[in-house]
Amino acid sequence: MNSLFAALPTTVFETMSALARQHDAVNLGQGFPDDPGPRDVREKAAQAVLDGWNQYPPMMGTLDLRRAVADHYRDWQGLDLDPEREVMITSGATEAIAGALLALIEPGDEVVLFQPLYDAYFPLVRRAGGVPRLVRLVPPHWRLTEEALAEAFTPRTKLVLFNNPHNPTGRVFDAGELALLAGFCTRSGAVLVSDEVWEHVIFDGLEHQSVLSLPGMRERAVKIGSAGKIFGMTGWKVGFVCAAPELMRVLSKAHQFLTFTTPPALQHAVAYGLGKEREWFLATRDGLQRSRDRLAQGLTALGLPVLPSAGTYFLNVDLAPLDPGLRDEAFCLSLVAREGVAAIPVSAFYAQDPVESVVRLCFAKTDATLDRALERLSGLGAAIRTKPAAH
Numbered sequence: 056m057n058s059l060f061a062a063l064p065t066t067v068f069e070t071m072s073a074l075a076r077q078h079d080a081v082n083l084g085q086g087f088p089d090d091p092g093p094r095d096v097r098e099k100a101a102q103a104v105l106d107g108w109n110q111y112p113p114m115m116g117t118l119d120l121r122r123a124v125a126d127h128y129r130d131w132q133g134l135d136l137d138p139e140r141e142v143m144i145t146s147g148a149t150e151a152i153a154g155a156l157l158a159l160i161e162p163g164d165e166v167v168l169f170q171p172l173y174d175a176y177f178p179l180v181r182r183a184g185g186v187p188r189l190v191r192l193v194p195p196h197w198r199l200t201e202e203a204l205a206e207a208f209t210p211r212t213k214l215v216l217f218n219n220p221h222n223p224t225g226r227v228f229d230a231g232e233l234a235l236l237a238g239f240c241t242r243s244g245a246v247l248v249s250d251e252v253w254e255h256v257i258f259d260g261l262e263h264q265s266v267l268s269l270p271g272m273r274e275r276a277v278k279i280g281s282a283g284k285i286f287g288m289t290g291w292k293v294g295f296v297c298a299a300p301e302l303m304r305v306l307s308k309a310h311q312f313l314t315f316t317t318p319p320a321l322q323h324a325v326a327y328g329l330g331k332e333r334e335w336f337l338a339t340r341d342g343l344q345r346s347r348d349r350l351a352q353g354l355t356a357l358g359l360p361v362l363p364s365a366g367t368y369f370l371n372v373d374l375a376p377l378d379p380g381l382r383d384e385a386f387c388l389s390l391v392a393r394e395g396v397a398a399i400p401v402s403a404f405y406a407q408d409p410v411e412s413v414v415r416l417c418f419a420k421t422d423a424t425l426d427r428a429l430e431r432l433s434g435l436g437a438a439i440r441t442k443p444a445a446h
């Protein structure tokens with residue numbers, strides 16, 4: 056057996072969802088919406104299964120979807136992508152990330168990663184033979200600094216695995232931070248692989264900037280997107296990879312031997328969905344922003360310190376100001392069992408030196424679900440308020 060995989064625990068998302076079921080808890084842990092997704096897009100998929108071609112589509116993805124991806128990113132992010140040479144469809148963004156690591160690094164190459172990191176990144180980098188170099192982001196600002204990057208980059212840096220908007224912090228990195236990162240990548244010659252699956256889940260009027268539009272990055276960046284996140288149907292597993300032809304040539308070799316293709320009916324429906332009117336995307340953002348605000352206001356009213364969230368389905372509560380002794384994992388285990396609310400301990404997103412005072416909650420839920428969670432947490436709020444402040 057491979058020792059790395061043999062030693063891995065089950066993901067924190069699976070574990071917390073199982074505990075949520077066991078305790079009949081409101082599940083604000085694993086990130087998935089209550090909403091079933093846009094009906095017209097689901098109908099397209101259903102119809103395509105019935106009427107359409109259910110055999111292997113082209114390995115790179117159906118041409119209608121690759122064109123739709125290029126058009127969508129032109130309209131929304133000002134990118135100029137050749138659908139035939141620079142866009143590939145994968146079975147989800149996780150496949151795209153795994154494929155990029157397998158395709159782009161050699162054993163011993165250094166890979167810069169940012170903690171807290173999505174749980175798949177670290178084991179995938181190591182399994183591909185990469186040597187992780189971790190940049191540690193800390194609350195409440197989770198900022199990328201020049202000092203931290205300077206420490207992580209070395210002459211052996213070959214790849215950077217980035218995520219923006221960022222899960223679990225809800226941060227959208229600003230133009231200054233992105234320029235800083237691009238500068239380090241161009242100077243070191245590293246390829247920047249950017250997980251941008253939350254690109255449409257962004258609030259307060261912010262606009263997503265892809266790494267492909269950063270100076271010097273068009274030829275050395277890989278942009279990864281996800282239909283599951285754009286349409287709020289996380290089980291669909293339809294990912295998009297965008298990169299210059301030289302990189303794509305190698306990326307497609309990994310994809311052809313990982314999953315080879317992605318269900319054609321879903322590709323057909325996603326191609327339709329990406330062309331939906333601008334208002335639909337903006338209204339979806341507004342709805343999620345209202346949910347974010349509802350949960351944030353409710354938690355704040357209970358006395359829980361909420362950190363800002365500018366994107367993703369998540370907001371975080373920092374336990375440190377309440378009680379510096381509280382540990383996120385113990386807190387989440389007690390929360391699910393005693394209050395009946397499941398959340399995710401952010402320490403699970405650190406490969407080393409974890410921050411252990413932050414708890415992530417998913418707000419991509421109906422008002423009724425959020426209110427039920429807040430109701431259940433009200434006892435906790437009272438307990439916190441009567442506790443003498445810790446200094």
Ligand code: GLN
Pocket residue numbers: 066068069084085086087222
């Ligand atoms: N992306 C989801 C989250 O962050 C989890 C996906 C999964 O369960 N693997 O909650």
